[in-house]
Amino acid sequence: xxxxxxxxxxxxxxxxxxxxxxxxxxxxxxxxxxxxxxxxxxxxxxxxxxxxxxxxxxxxxxxxxxxxxxxxxxxxxxxxxxxxxxxxxxxxxxxxxxxxxxxxxxxxxxxxxxxxxxxxxxxxxxxxxxxxxxxxxxxxxxxxxxxxxxxxxxxxxxxxxxxxxxxxxxxxxxxxxxxxxxxxxxxxxxxxxxxxxxxxxxxxxxxxxxxxxxxxxxxxxxxxxxxxxxxxxxxxxxxxxxxxxxxxxxxxxxxxxxxxxxxxxxxxxxxxxxxxxxxxxxxxxxxxxxxxxxxxxxxxxxxxxxxxxxxxxxxxxxxxxxxxxxxxxxxxxxxxxxxxxxxxxxxxxxxxxxxxxxxxxxxxxxxxxxxxxxxxxxxxxxxxxxxxxxxxxxxxxxxxxxxxxxxxxxxxxxxxxxxxxxxxxxxxxxxxxxxxxxxxxxxxxxxxxxxxxxxxxxxxxxxxxxxxxxxxxxxxxxxxxxxxxxxxxxxxxxxxxxxxxxxxxxxxxxxxxxxxxxxxxxxxxxxxxxxxxxxxxxxxxxxxxxxxxxxxxxxxxxxxxxxxxxxxxxxxxxxxxxxxxxxxxxxxxxxxxxxxxxxxxxxxxxxxxxxxxxxxxxxxxxxxxxxxxxxxxxxxxxxxxxxxxxxxxxxxxxxxxxxxxxxxxxxxxxxxxxxxxxxxxxxxxxxxxxxxxxxxxxxxxxxxxxxxxxxxxxxxxxxxxxxxxxxxxxxxxxxxxxxxxxxxxxxxxxxxxxxxxxxxxxxxxxxxxxxxxxxxxxxxxxxxxxxxxxxxxxxxxxxxxxxxxxxxxxxxxxxxxxxxxxxxxxxxxxxxxxxxxxxxxxxxxxxxxxxxxxxxxxxxxxxxxxxxxxxxxxxxxxxxx
DNA sequence: CACTCCCGCCAATTA
DNA sequence: TAATTGGCGGGAGTG
Numbered sequence: 001x002x003x004x005x006x007x008x009x010x011x012x013x014x015x016x017x018x019x020x021x022x023x024x025x026x027x028x029x030x031x032x033x034x035x036x037x038x039x040x041x042x043x044x045x046x047x048x049x050x051x052x053x054x055x056x057x058x059x060x061x062x063x064x065x066x067x068x069x070x071x072x073x074x075x076x077x078x079x080x081x082x083x084x085x086x087x088x089x090x091x092x093x094x095x096x097x098x099x100x101x102x103x104x105x106x107x108x109x110x111x112x113x114x115x116x117x118x119x120x121x122x123x124x125x126x127x128x129x130x131x132x133x134x135x136x137x138x139x140x141x142x143x144x145x146x147x148x149x150x151x152x153x154x155x156x157x158x159x160x161x162x163x164x165x166x167x168x169x170x171x172x173x174x175x176x177x178x179x180x181x182x183x184x185x186x187x188x189x190x191x192x193x194x195x196x197x198x199x200x201x202x203x204x205x206x207x208x209x210x211x212x213x214x215x216x217x218x219x220x221x222x223x224x225x226x227x228x229x230x231x232x233x234x235x236x237x238x239x240x241x242x243x244x245x246x247x248x249x250x251x252x253x254x255x256x257x258x259x260x261x262x263x264x265x266x267x268x269x270x271x272x273x274x275x276x277x278x279x280x281x282x283x284x285x286x287x288x289x290x291x292x293x294x295x296x297x298x299x300x301x302x303x304x305x306x307x308x309x310x311x312x313x314x315x316x317x318x319x320x321x322x323x324x325x326x327x328x329x330x331x332x333x334x335x336x337x338x339x340x341x342x343x344x345x346x347x348x349x350x351x352x353x354x355x356x357x358x359x360x361x362x363x364x365x366x367x368x369x370x371x372x373x374x375x376x377x378x379x380x381x382x383x384x385x386x387x388x389x390x391x392x393x394x395x396x397x398x399x400x401x402x403x404x405x406x407x408x409x410x411x412x413x414x415x416x417x418x419x420x421x422x423x424x425x426x427x428x429x430x431x432x433x434x435x436x437x438x439x440x441x442x443x444x445x446x447x448x449x450x451x452x453x454x455x456x457x458x459x460x461x462x463x464x465x466x467x468x469x470x471x472x473x474x475x476x477x478x479x480x481x482x483x484x485x486x487x488x489x490x491x492x493x494x495x496x497x498x499x500x501x502x503x504x505x506x507x508x509x510x511x512x513x514x515x516x517x518x519x520x521x522x523x524x525x526x527x528x529x530x531x532x533x534x535x536x537x538x539x540x541x542x543x544x545x546x547x548x549x550x551x552x553x554x555x556x557x558x559x560x561x562x563x564x565x566x567x568x569x570x571x572x573x574x575x576x577x578x579x580x581x582x583x584x585x586x587x588x589x590x591x592x593x594x595x596x597x598x599x600x601x602x603x604x605x606x607x608x609x610x611x612x613x614x615x616x617x618x619x620x621x622x623x624x625x626x627x628x629x630x631x632x633x634x635x636x637x638x639x640x641x642x643x644x645x646x647x648x649x650x651x652x653x654x655x656x657x658x659x660x661x662x663x664x665x666x667x668x669x670x671x672x673x674x675x676x677x678x679x680x681x682x683x684x685x686x687x688x689x690x691x692x693x694x695x696x697x698x699x700x701x702x703x704x705x706x707x708x709x710x711x712x713x714x715x716x717x718x719x720x721x722x723x724x725x726x727x728x729x730x731x732x733x734x735x736x737x738x739x740x741x742x743x744x745x746x747x748x749x750x751x752x753x754x755x756x757x758x759x760x761x762x763x764x765x766x767x768x769x770x771x772x773x774x775x776x777x778x779x780x781x782x783x784x785x786x787x788x789x790x791x792x793x794x795x796x797x798x799x800x801x802x803x804x805x806x807x808x809x810x811x812x813x814x815x816x817x818x819x820x821x822x823x824x825x826x827x828x829x830x831x832x833x834x835x836x837x838x839x840x841x842x843x844x845x846x847x848x849x850x851x852x853x854x855x856x857x858x859x860x861x862x863x864x865x866x867x868x869x870x871x872x873x874x875x876x877x878x879x880x881x
Numbered sequence: 882c883a884c885t886c887c888c889g890c891c892a893a894t895t896a
Numbered sequence: 897t898a899a900t901t902g903g904c905g906g907g908a909g910t911g
Contacts, residue, residue: 111909114887141900153889156902173896173900253902296904302886327884 114150117306120158122148124310127178137178138171157253161307164257185334188265195262256281256297257304264314264331273319273328274301305329 112118123144131137141159145152159176162168166187168176259281263272278297308314313333318325 111885111887116886151889152900153902154887156900160902292905298884299886299905300903302884306886 115306116154116157116303117310119148119150119154120161120307120310123155123158127180129181131178131180131182133182139168139176139178141174141176157303158307160253161257161304162311164254165261165311167311188261188334191258191262192265194258195266253300253304256300257308260301260304261308261313264329264333265335267331270331270335271317271319271328272331273326274298274305275326277301 126144126147127137127139139159141152141155145155148155159168159170163170163176166179166183167181168178171177260272260277263277263280264270275294275298278294278301281297281301305314305316308329309316311333313331314329315332317328317330319328320326
């Protein structure tokens with residue numbers, strides 16, 4: 001039949017047919033006519049664009065076989081078209097000339113030419129990215145299929161994915177409506193939100209998965225089945241199923257596509273490997289994990305990926321893991337959706353103006369985490385629902401099962417996420433660990449196209465690759481609460497560091513930095529110390545100060561804490577937040593009452609303290625990224641904090657001073673953020689990372705017990721460490737700390753720094769340490785000075801920087817800079833040599849985090865010196881849970 | 882051999 | 897019941 005048409009057509013319309021046009025247009029973005037569909041109809045076939053076509057026809061005529069082939073798949077034409085676009089016409093011509101047969105064969109589209117991605121491009125080329133609102137472009141599947149010369153089945157593949165992104169909607173049978181990308185950002189935003197909810201945990205830990213994999217490595221793979229086995233998975237699905245029997249739809253490519261996109265949006269690295277995605281999706285499905293299932297999922301993912309690639313949202317990359325190179329896709333689409341982000345952040349420089357709607361969303365976010373979640377869910381779904389409603393049953397009522405489905409999906413997703421998480425945890429060994437790990441997970445950011453990540457087994461974390469331009473994390477990823485506190489300032493563009501709100505880390509493009517840190521809390525303090533000890537560099541004292549015991553305690557705390565709060569719905573929200581927070585913090589939030597006593601100070605005080613801390617952080621950051629300051633300024637830290645507190649409190653019991661506080665701390669802190677300060681004038685050679693968040697309280701406990709130090713900051717001379725950047729951990733505040741906070745006394749910091757300097761490591765730094773009131777080395781510290789959060793910050797920083805800078809002999813000879821962060825006492829750390837191990841170590845964290853204890857022990861062992869520093873950081877990250 | 886992923890059977894849905 | 901959708905996995909093309 002086709003042949004017929006073609007033959008006829010060809011002659012007729014040698015014109016440029018759509019197909020051809022399409023191919024070319026696509027690049028451009030065909031806005032040409034919205035109406036597209038019509039045309040296709042008009043011209044049944046695309047025709048022969050080029051002489052080739054005619055030739056082909058001739059050829060086909062000549063050889064029946066050929067003809068058959070052609071017929072078989074109309075591909076013929078379309079293919080040719082594609083080919084033309086792809087390949088020089090000359091080839092075709094030549095071929096023709098030579099021999100019909102050969103030519104034919106050659107012409108015969110290669111597999112690539114028939115690829116879904118190419119097909120999709122052609123498809124997309126037909127429609128304008130941003131159609132006029134007025135025009136309503138309808139798409140006739142049959143028509144398109146014929147035009148493109150493919151079977152309908154293929155068109156479904158494309159349309160389903162596009163539909164998942166709301167680029168099209170189904171209007172009626174065989175008819176879709178083209179919307180273009182007008183709503184794409186919104187859709188992505190929704191997906192991001194939904195993804196955060198669903199996968200946030202996971203994703204935050206996305207790496208986790210990877211990490212887990214890494215860590216557990218093979219084992220895990222083996223385990224995969226295990227994971228599948230898990231009931232969790234199962235139940236998750238049930239929901240889905242129960243919700244609706246749309247099993248079929250649930251599995252739909254459409255949903256998979258959305259989930260897949262969510263993974264990207266939630267992923268810090270923006271890179272998702274196929275196998276991980278497949279696992280996650282499978283989990284959701286709860287399917288038993290057979291290999292076959294996995295394979296099937298992967299196939300589907302390729303299908304989806306091809307379409308997304310055509311949309312320019314992702315690109316293929318490879319991630320090198322221990323196991324080897326794995327196919328992965330990197331998100332290259334918009335990461336931030338201005339709308340919301342802006343609000344959340346305050347205003348991000350990068351933000352684009354966006355629709356009001358988004359804003360609204362933002363507002364909600366602010367409202368409360370819980371609400372936010374809901375909101376997101378709804379919003380996303382609603383939109384989806386609406387779409388669906390529209391789509392499938394136009395005739396029938398709006399609320400179609402579809403909606404339900406989606407809702408279900410959402411729930412599923414959530415479940416899945418939970419499940420996954422659990423699994424992860426289990427895999428990890430302990431939930432705690434897993435959680436912990438999550439926070440850290442940074443994936444290496446791929447630079448460009450080929451970015452390869454070398455995952456170290458240990459280093460889960462990633463090493464951030466310098467090249468990575470910038471990646472910013474989605475704001476809300478893990479815990480919303482956190483964000484607010486740190487509005488992230490992301491400057492990706494310049495290579496400046498990006499702050500990610502929730503993220504514990506900031507990535508800097510510059511190669512020199514690495515960072516790491518987890519949340520910090522007392523743990524941090526303690527651990528770091530220990531680690532430091534490991535390093536050996538650092539002052540023994542400091543190390544000594546840090547008692548391993550503390551760590552343990554922490555761990556215990558963690559455990560307890562997690563259990564407590566999470567449960568209710570709110571809790572759910574909270575949970576997430578908490579967990580996230582915790583996780584990142586990783587290590588533990590100590591809960592000891594005893595410790596806390598100081599911390600115990602009334603929650604309020606704690607809060608204040610926290611605030612201060614944050615402020616401080618901000619300050620630090622500010623220099624580097626002014627915007628941050630702005631943001632903060634915009635939003636008072638206090639405010640944020642308060643929110644957090646409130647949230648925290650709710651779940652917990654407010655009164656319990658110690659624990660409560662600790663929790664709060666944990667929560668807040670968990671998102672340790674680091675600010676990267678670019679070397680400013682003064683600091684020429686150093687790069688600093690500051691941890692942005694710290695839990696104010698976190699330290700507190702430690703402090704009490706541990707007199708010692710926390711190392712708030714570490715500075716590393718960039719030169720020396722070429723590869724290293726500095727990391728500073730901000731101060732932690734514990735309740736106690738709060739006092740100290742106030743003071744940014746330089747003296748204290750200074751002292752530390754000095755000590756620290758001793759360490760071999762070139763790096764150095766510390767600043768504020770947490771001072772224990774008692775022990776604090778630097779008595780001088782002012783307990784209270786500080787305090788004003790936002791305000792202070794910037795000034796402080798500047799001050800500190802300038803003031804502090806020293807050339808310290810200590811460091812490798814490099815001048816050392818001290819940062820004073822805040823607080824009184826500080827313990828200096830030493831990052832030791834950092835280098836080698838460090839990456840790994842850091843990365844590992846997650847895994848290692850998994851076992852805090854282990855870590856501690858390890859630390860004791862100090863097997864890895866380098867890592868120690870990292871570890872610390874990591875440690876700090878611990879979460880109470 | 883591993884990675885991709887095309888192809889189309891055939892079941893689930895819809896008309 | 898027929899047509900439309902779309903899950904699914906065999907197995908082919910590529911590197």
